[in-house]
Amino acid sequence: xxxxxxxxxxxxxxxxxxxxxxxxxxxxxxxxxxxxxxxxxxxxxxxxxxxxxxxxxxxxxxxxxxxxxxxxxxxxxxxxxxxxxxxxxxxxxxxxxxxxxxxxxxxxxxxxxxxxxxxxxxxxxxxxxxxxxxxxxxxxxxxxxxxxxxxxxxxxxxxxxxxxxxxxxxxxxxxxxxxxxxxxxxxxxxxxxxxxxxxxxxxxxxxxxxxxxxxxxxxxxxxxxxxxxxxxxxxxxxxxxxxxxxxxxxxxxxxxxxxxxxxxxxxxxxxxxxxxxxxxxxxxxxxxxxxxxxxxxxxxxxxxxxxxxxxxxxxxxxxxxxxxxxxxxxxxxxxxxxxxxxxxxxxxxxxxxxxxxxxxxxxxxxxxxxxxxxxxxxxxxxxxxxxxxxxxxxxxxxxxxxxxxxxxxxxxxxx
Amino acid sequence: xxxxxxxxxxxxxxxxxxxxxxxxxxxxxxxxxxxxxxxxxxxxxxxxxxxxxxxxxxxxxxxxxxxxxxxxxxxxxxxxxxxxxxxxxxxxxxxxxxxxxxxxxxxxxxxxxxxxxxxxxxxxxxxxxxxxxxxxxxxxxxxxxxxxxxxxxxxxxxxxxxxxxxxxxxxxxxxxxxxxxxxxxxxxxxxxxxxxxxxxxxxxxxxxxxxxxxxxxxxxxxxxxxxxxxxxxxxxxxxxxxxxxxxxxxxxxxxxxxxxxxxxxxxxxxxxxxxxxxxxxxxxxxxxxxxxxxxxxxxxxxxxxxxxxxxxxxxxxxxxxxxxxxxxxxxxxxxxxxxxxxxxxxxxxxxxxxxxxxxxxxxxxxxxxxxxxxxxxxxxxxxxxxxxxxxxxxxxxxxxxxxxxxxxxxxxxxx
Numbered sequence: 001x002x003x004x005x006x007x008x009x010x011x012x013x014x015x016x017x018x019x020x021x022x023x024x025x026x027x028x029x030x031x032x033x034x035x036x037x038x039x040x041x042x043x044x045x046x047x048x049x050x051x052x053x054x055x056x057x058x059x060x061x062x063x064x065x066x067x068x069x070x071x072x073x074x075x076x077x078x079x080x081x082x083x084x085x086x087x088x089x090x091x092x093x094x095x096x097x098x099x100x101x102x103x104x105x106x107x108x109x110x111x112x113x114x115x116x117x118x119x120x121x122x123x124x125x126x127x128x129x130x131x132x133x134x135x136x137x138x139x140x141x142x143x144x145x146x147x148x149x150x151x152x153x154x155x156x157x158x159x160x161x162x163x164x165x166x167x168x169x170x171x172x173x174x175x176x177x178x179x180x181x182x183x184x185x186x187x188x189x190x191x192x193x194x195x196x197x198x199x200x201x202x203x204x205x206x207x208x209x210x211x212x213x214x215x216x217x218x219x220x221x222x223x224x225x226x227x228x229x230x231x232x233x234x235x236x237x238x239x240x241x242x243x244x245x246x247x248x249x250x251x252x253x254x255x256x257x258x259x260x261x262x263x264x265x266x267x268x269x270x271x272x273x274x275x276x277x278x279x280x281x282x283x284x285x286x287x288x289x290x291x292x293x294x295x296x297x298x299x300x301x302x303x304x305x306x307x308x309x310x311x312x313x314x315x316x317x318x319x320x321x322x323x324x325x326x327x328x329x330x331x332x333x334x335x336x337x338x339x340x341x342x343x344x345x346x347x348x349x350x351x352x353x354x355x356x357x358x359x360x361x362x363x364x365x366x367x368x369x370x371x372x373x374x375x376x377x378x379x380x381x382x383x384x385x386x387x388x389x390x391x392x393x394x395x396x397x398x399x400x401x402x403x404x405x406x407x408x409x410x411x412x413x414x415x
Numbered sequence: 416x417x418x419x420x421x422x423x424x425x426x427x428x429x430x431x432x433x434x435x436x437x438x439x440x441x442x443x444x445x446x447x448x449x450x451x452x453x454x455x456x457x458x459x460x461x462x463x464x465x466x467x468x469x470x471x472x473x474x475x476x477x478x479x480x481x482x483x484x485x486x487x488x489x490x491x492x493x494x495x496x497x498x499x500x501x502x503x504x505x506x507x508x509x510x511x512x513x514x515x516x517x518x519x520x521x522x523x524x525x526x527x528x529x530x531x532x533x534x535x536x537x538x539x540x541x542x543x544x545x546x547x548x549x550x551x552x553x554x555x556x557x558x559x560x561x562x563x564x565x566x567x568x569x570x571x572x573x574x575x576x577x578x579x580x581x582x583x584x585x586x587x588x589x590x591x592x593x594x595x596x597x598x599x600x601x602x603x604x605x606x607x608x609x610x611x612x613x614x615x616x617x618x619x620x621x622x623x624x625x626x627x628x629x630x631x632x633x634x635x636x637x638x639x640x641x642x643x644x645x646x647x648x649x650x651x652x653x654x655x656x657x658x659x660x661x662x663x664x665x666x667x668x669x670x671x672x673x674x675x676x677x678x679x680x681x682x683x684x685x686x687x688x689x690x691x692x693x694x695x696x697x698x699x700x701x702x703x704x705x706x707x708x709x710x711x712x713x714x715x716x717x718x719x720x721x722x723x724x725x726x727x728x729x730x731x732x733x734x735x736x737x738x739x740x741x742x743x744x745x746x747x748x749x750x751x752x753x754x755x756x757x758x759x760x761x762x763x764x765x766x767x768x769x770x771x772x773x774x775x776x777x778x779x780x781x782x783x784x785x786x787x788x789x790x791x792x793x794x795x796x797x798x799x800x801x802x803x804x805x806x807x808x809x810x811x812x813x814x815x816x817x818x819x820x821x822x823x824x825x826x827x828x829x830x
């Protein structure tokens with residue numbers, strides 16, 4: 001089955017919000033064996049909605065639409081679709097009950113705007129919304145589906161995964177699509193292409209390879225599609241295995257794995273704990289580690305030592321070391337890692353000190369220079385990196401490099 | 416002038432990456448007075464590229480395309496466009512020099528894949544790429560533009576803002592588009608719609624209003640377009656002023672302002688400093704504060720006290736308070752805020768303690784319960800919040816609420 005996604009909202013076309021909904025929807029459709037052939041963003045305009053439907057209804061079996069179902073005046077999707085399919089808007093008691101209950105639970109008074117959300121096109125199925133007042137709309141025409149969801153991401157996500165997809169899967173026989181993604185760190189795209197070129201050129205014709213670079217991380221995606229899910233999975237697994245033999249620990253995980261979850265899992269398995277002392281990464285490594293549910297098992301805490309006197313007073317860094325070598329130096333970052341490990345009584349201590357930018361760079365230590373140290377149970381490692389000119393990507397790259405140092409150390413110590 | 420954006424890449428259609436490029440490009444085009452009428456994402460396929468160009472070339476004056484210019488085998492945009500415009504791929508010496516120089520600077524050996532990147536369609540202008548090896552391609556046809564940029568965000572951003580837009584602006588007379596966005600926090604969308612309903616219904620016809628909700632923050636966007644930039648700006652400013660009189664400090668900023676930058680600026684102006692003690696937000700508030708360039712002027716540091724023994728040993732929280740009231744309680748969060756303020760010798764201390772989820776909730780304190788405290792120079796405030804079931808949005812909302820408490824306190828103290 002072929003699908004298209006249409007996101008409605010001026011805010012997307014003027015670049016005010018990033019359309020994250022499409023990525024989620026296409027990921028979920030894909031897993032279910034539905035191929036997304038196009039994603040389109042259009043403005044809150046009846047004409048644009050009509051044009052998109054005219055264009056897409058012949059090429060696709062399913063159109064998933066988001067946005068414009070809210071209670072305010074710029075929400076025009078519902079009346080536009082009623083007009084397109086030539087249906088009246090009628091009061092739906094089920095929708096009204098849902099909205100009333102929603103407000104009662106939250107002890108908020110319901111207003112006329114919310115009541116209007118219970119007006120829905122006739123002959124249109126309603127899709128429950130557990131987290132908001134705007135219910136989804138499901139139109140069927142010419143054995144095809146047009147499904148409209150609210151634009152608020154967590155409302156849309158619950159609606160899609162709990163109601164829409166289970167229903168679609170039940171009603172249609174879908175082909176298998178198998179993707180596996182191999183996540184690597186520390187290797188540039190063109191270098192990677194050389195390392196794996198022989199493997200790549202020997203890939204079976206039905207397996208497609210894609211390179212997905214992002215700061216600090218390069219992912220390789222293998223895709224295969226057909227009718228036999230088991231055999232596709234087997235074929236792809238075989239290739240992933242071969243790739244593993246070539247890349248070894250350059251691979252840190254598969255299929256959405258993150259460095260923070262992988263490192264966290266290694267800590268959990270080896271019953272070790274970690275703490276962080278961050279200067280240039282400013283709390284980002286702590287945030288990444290704690291973004292993983294259950295991280296309290298191995299992450300004890302951290303210090304963001306942004307000011308030098310915090311480094312001196314709270315972490316007990318030697319003031320003379322800072323004066324002599326600067327805060328961005330091997331001696332200082334080493335002391336930071338060892339100090340946080342002792343202070344928080346953990347097995348590992350991570351420390352970062354660098355020049356994130358845009359200011360603070362010198363000829364000797366340009367913006368992007370970052371020292372990272374890892375205090376291990378038996379020794380302390382320190383490494384210098386040169387990341388580049390962008391504050392944001394410097395912080396992301398330094399965080400990835402630090403988590404990778406932790407990961408590799410735990411792996412080595414268990415060998 | 417009308418523009419469309421086409422992003423190429425299977426990874427977008429299978430939901431593996433979020434298309435952030437389109438948001439950036441449309442934002443920049445919009446500022447320059449170019450209207451984006453559609454954003455389309457398609458797969459790495461010649462047929463899809465051809466189809467998109469066939470569809471869009473009649474409706475638009477400019478098509479901006481990203482992706483598929485890299486050195487690897489899945490990068491097919493260049494040969495596809497050469498075929499579409501019926502042009503040969505020829506070696507371009509300028510491009511080859513650029514690539515060679517790029518590798519020399521980084522002391523990396525250039526390989527055949529990189530050399531191939533210097534093959535470009537004839538009669539096609541090259542756009543410099545300061546940060547990568549893939550140069551941009553600029554085709555002109557029927558007095559229209561097709562401009563292709565690499566998909567790597569920071570390469571694309573530099574290319575667009577330093578080369579492509581200045582050139583387009585120089586060559587075309589563009590109409591004015593004026594947007595102003597009013598950022599608010601602490602008010603739900605339907606409540607806001609009621610508060611401002613009278614103002615909204617009295618808006619001049621040429622000014623359009625949009626509600627842009629996100630966790631913890633609701634933005635209101637006013638848009639106007641026409642030929643006289645000055646008068647449009649004046650009209651919109653007038654309305655923003657009226658809105659300010661209604662909403663007062665519910666508004667925290669305008670046009671892309673963030674709570675962390677606004678609170679930071681208030682600290683800077685009043686020569687005050689802040690430190691944070693985070694439990695459930697896990698470093699996110701520190702990360703937000705340090706994401707602002709120049710934040711070292713007012714942010715001294717933080718402690719992420721995830722484990723209770725870190726709260727006790729490092730922050731000196733009374734063990735009995737934790738045993739009696741639990742870590743998620745007013746007495747504990749108050750002590751945390753006061754302790755971090757004293758430890759880091761700052762004027763303000765922020766503390767958070769809550770149940771982010773998915774586990775750890777109880778009947779009395781369900782997931783989403785968060786205590787936030789703010790130690791001020793003269794007193795300490797503490798407030799309890801109930802955010803909801805999502806770990807990720809709980810952390811975002813708690814961080815926004817904490818930064819907002821800081822913002823409001825500084826404003827009040829200066830009145």
